[in-house]
Amino acid sequence: MKKLSYEVLKEQGYEGYLLEQAPERVLQFGEGNFMRAFVDYWIDMMNEKAGFQSKVVLCQPISSPWLSERINEQEGLYTLFLRGFENGQKVNDKRVISCVSRCLNSYEEFDAVLECAKNPDLRFITCNTTEAGIVYDPACRFTDSPASSYPGKLTQFLYQRFLNYGTEKGKGFIILSCELIDNNGKELEKCVLQYADQWNLGETFTQWIKSENIFCSTLVDRIVTGYPKNEAQALCEEMGYEDNLIDTGEVFGFWVIEGPQSLKEELPFEKAGLPVIICDDHKPYKQRKVRILNGAHTSMVLGAYLAGQNIVRDCMNDQTICKFMNQTIYDEIIPTLSLPQKELEEFAAAVTERFNNPFVDHALLDISLNSTSKWKARVMPSLKGYVEKFGKLPVCITASFAFYIAFYRGSHLTENGLQAVRGEDRYLIRDDREVLEFFYEHRNDNAKMLANAVCRNTKFWGEDLTDIKGFEDAVAGYLDKILRNGSYEVMKECI
Numbered sequence: 001m002k003k004l005s006y007e008v009l010k011e012q013g014y015e016g017y018l019l020e021q022a023p024e025r026v027l028q029f030g031e032g033n034f035m036r037a038f039v040d041y042w043i044d045m046m047n048e049k050a051g052f053q054s055k056v057v058l059c060q061p062i063s064s065p066w067l068s069e070r071i072n073e074q075e076g077l078y079t080l081f082l083r084g085f086e087n088g089q090k091v092n093d094k095r096v097i098s099c100v101s102r103c104l105n106s107y108e109e110f111d112a113v114l115e116c117a118k119n120p121d122l123r124f125i126t127c128n129t130t131e132a133g134i135v136y137d138p139a140c141r142f143t144d145s146p147a148s149s150y151p152g153k154l155t156q157f158l159y160q161r162f163l164n165y166g167t168e169k170g171k172g173f174i175i176l177s178c179e180l181i182d183n184n185g186k187e188l189e190k191c192v193l194q195y196a197d198q199w200n201l202g203e204t205f206t207q208w209i210k211s212e213n214i215f216c217s218t219l220v221d222r223i224v225t226g227y228p229k230n231e232a233q234a235l236c237e238e239m240g241y242e243d244n245l246i247d248t249g250e251v252f253g254f255w256v257i258e259g260p261q262s263l264k265e266e267l268p269f270e271k272a273g274l275p276v277i278i279c280d281d282h283k284p285y286k287q288r289k290v291r292i293l294n295g296a297h298t299s300m301v302l303g304a305y306l307a308g309q310n311i312v313r314d315c316m317n318d319q320t321i322c323k324f325m326n327q328t329i330y331d332e333i334i335p336t337l338s339l340p341q342k343e344l345e346e347f348a349a350a351v352t353e354r355f356n357n358p359f360v361d362h363a364l365l366d367i368s369l370n371s372t373s374k375w376k377a378r379v380m381p382s383l384k385g386y387v388e389k390f391g392k393l394p395v396c397i398t399a400s401f402a403f404y405i406a407f408y409r410g411s412h413l414t415e416n417g418l419q420a421v422r423g424e425d426r427y428l429i430r431d432d433r434e435v436l437e438f439f440y441e442h443r444n445d446n447a448k449m450l451a452n453a454v455c456r457n458t459k460f461w462g463e464d465l466t467d468i469k470g471f472e473d474a475v476a477g478y479l480d481k482i483l484r485n486g487s488y489e490v491m492k493e494c495i
Helices: 006-012 033-037 039-050 066-073 110-118 150-165 184-198 203-212 232-239 283-306 312-316 319-336 341-355 371-390 395-407 433-441 447-455 471-485 487-494
Strands: 024-029 055-060 078-086 089-097 100-105 124-127 174-177 214-221 247-250 254-258 276-279 418-422 425-429
Touching: 024 039, 024 150, 033 039, 033 078, 033 247, 039 089, 055 066, 066 100, 078 232, 078 341, 100 110, 110 150, 124 150, 150 184, 150 203, 174 184, 184 203, 184 214, 214 283, 254 283, 283 312, 283 319, 283 341, 283 371, 283 395, 283 487, 312 319, 312 341, 319 341, 319 371, 319 395, 319 487, 371 395, 395 447, 395 471, 395 487, 418 433, 447 471, 471 487
Parallel strands: 024 055, 024 124, 055 100, 078 247, 124 174, 174 214, 254 276
Antiparallel strands: 078 089, 214 254, 418 425
């Protein structure tokens, strides 16, 4: 079987969209599954639908050479499958992505990376170097080839651009940061400015960074499941070519870019009909995602696991669990958010479809990892917002806190986690060691004692939750019922 290439597609009479030649207008730090199924997909769609006419140079920010070699062997081509439910219909879309021109390994080809700074057509930089990628490491030196941190590499690249074009207008970059941290673009800019100062690159360069470059904070939203190892061979046989870079993800995708409205002229997402928003403030959209999507996960999965379920999709097919989740979202979370009601409800409806994706087996135990910090970030703001707005406790959210406590009632502390029991099954609670040790110390508490201890643990929540009127007693009551009758009966009671 021949390897995927433009020639192979021509031999097959491929009728889908392909862009074989175009200027390299995008430099992308990050060549992994997520960026190829998210950012590169949007660029490919803009090329087809809006005449964006742009190729993407991928820059591999880590030293391993094998992925860049595979990308170049396939001329940047790869097949993307987007699968799931959309408007109640099962979807399995296939698209050959042709916006990638090549991939450079920053550790073996850093001179070639810097050479890209001389390209007058280059205008955009995208990146996703993981949550740990945007960090300032003072050990980085300007003479490193390359600097070990991503912001260090970016500073080196920007300085090369500055040397080539000076203060010429329009030769800076629109930088789209996709890392999963708060204010990712602003944090990246802060690190770059620190390196410019540490390396004594000059005030003129610093001012050029600020005036000619736009560091955009963004919110990214798509579950990417990556290379389908178990079905890759069958898919290749079906397609008639070998593709070692097959990527898979859910149909749903949403991108919010914080930046000036002038970006809409340079990035024609709207013209291409894509679900990408350019706005002055991405935070309301991030709040919507964290509170509804992530909050629904965190408030539902622990109780659902104790009720005998193992994957998210099966929860959506259980009338009681699904109704509990939807009541949490529509009655208790949405009323605390600031975006228009219609937008919030449409997003919530999409969440239910995403959770019901027949192509993704999302394990509840995987989602349960670090539930303490997740409950604080994702659910607690909705609890407090609801109490502030209505002057009473939200029933389902309060019960979800009791589910969290019940799930964390382990009996054996090991190096790997805290062991607990569900019926005849054992499961492992995984969280910070301090959290696990706390619950182990309270393993023999009754419901009232345990609820009090957890609510009062200000190290977990940043405040004493017994200060929320009636919360401790309500949680203790639900916890007692869970221990006696099970979480499923408590969900029934809530709805």
